[in-house]
Amino acid sequence: MRMLSPDRYHSSVTAIDLADLQRGGVRHLLIDLDNTLMPRDSSEVPPDVRVWIDRLSDHGMSACLVSNNWHAHVTSVAESIGLPIVAKALKPFPSAFRKGLRELGGSAKHAAVIGDQIFTDVLGGNLLGMTTVLVAPQSTSDLPHTLVLRRLERLVLAGREPLA
Ligand SMILES: [Mg+2]
Structure with a gap:
């Protein structure tokens, strides 16, 4: 079960304590x-999340998107927030995470x-020994x-409940 257990669990990315991650x-x-x-x-990244990315x-810290989504629009979303993306990732398999790290x-x-x-x-991150942060899904879709x-x-x- 350890492989399925996140190190942290938050209500959204904006609730993640970046200074604490940095110290780690x-x-x-x-x-x-x-x-x-x-x-x-x-189809749009919310304003508070954009601010979080800028921080x-x-x-x-640097960031790369790793998405299992295979639709073309994910590339333009990545561009709109200025981050590189590895799409069609087939998570939890490690290859896309490794590509993102490269x-x-x-x-x-x-x-x-x-x-x-x-x-x-979470499983993909744990398989490679990375820190894993689970966030609550941002919609029910x-x-x-x-x-x-x-x-x-x-x-x-x-x-287990997410920390705000
Ligand atoms: Mg997702």
């Missing part, structure tokens, strides 16, 4: 897009994965297979 040695962030940075049923450099010139030791799903983001996984996530989380 995190320099690089591999961030999920759908339901992490923006609601799955939206990453204040903490000496993009940032970083190592897993100094990286954190941030995402809303245990079986893709999910792909059908994800909705099935959400039930299993509730079992894994066993009543």
Whole structure:
């Protein structure tokens, strides 16, 4: 079960304590897009999340999006917030995370994965020994297979609640 357990669990990315992550040695962030940075049923990254992304450099952090989404629009979303993206990622498999780390010139030791799903983001991050940060999904809209996984996530989380 350790592989399915996030190091931190927050209500949204804006609730993540970046200074604390920085103290823990995190320099690089591999961030999920759908339901992490923006609601799955939206096409725009919310203003408070944009501000949060702009603050990453204040903490000496660089970031790359790693998304299982295969639609073309994810590239323009990435451009709109000035971040590189590895799309069609097939998380939890490690190759896309490794590609993201290469993009940032970083190592897993100094990286954190941030995402809303245990079986893709958290598992993938833990498999590579990265810090893992789970965020609550930013909408109730999910792909059908994800909705099935959400039930299993509730079992894994066993009543654990996100920190605001
Ligand atoms: Mg997601």
